[in-house]
């Protein structure tokens with residue numbers, strides 16, 4: 179199951195709110211970006227340096243990876259397949275290029291594009307996040323605009339995140355309908 183969408187649309191919040199409604203393993207990604215004050219290594223991400231990230235690529239340990247806003251992010255094969263093998267649903271929170279890679283390799287994956295109601299909402303959500311610089315916000319906003327235009331129609335489902343509860347229950351419904359049991 180893939181949840182994607184522009185940075186700041188609320189993917190993290192949605193994923194957190196979804197966990198009591200649907201049983202899944204959240205695939206913790208590797209990233210080269212710095213840890214924010216409220217993040218824990220191994221929970222939100224595995225924070226690694228550039229060298230370690232390159233090693234993961236060389237060793238074939240990543241299902242997909244992409245560069246986003248100056249940093250690299252990648253889905254660890256083990257975070258996906260070890261859990262799928264145990265019969266668990268697995269959820270990826272990835273930016274668009276990563277989502278395209280997984281959708282192409284696994285066309286049966288459920289893919290959801292989380293859409294902001296408008297760009298102002300995106301900007302204020304980014305500002306509400308600690309640890310993001312003005313330059314980062316500006317880069318991500320510009321990127322978001324083109325991602326929305328290019329991306330939304332390539333996903334199996336589009337959910338607008340204007341009301342969190344409504345978005346989360348829509349996604350839970352999509353996942354329920356698409357799960358084997």
Ligand code: 5GP
Pocket residue numbers: 182183184185189207208211242243244246251252253254271272273274275276277
């Ligand atoms: P942030 O730095 O705000 O945590 O994440 C930036 C973007 O990277 C988000 O859109 C998030 O979905 C995406 N992302 C997180 N993990 C991965 C990953 O493993 N692969 C890819 N391609 N994108 C990821």
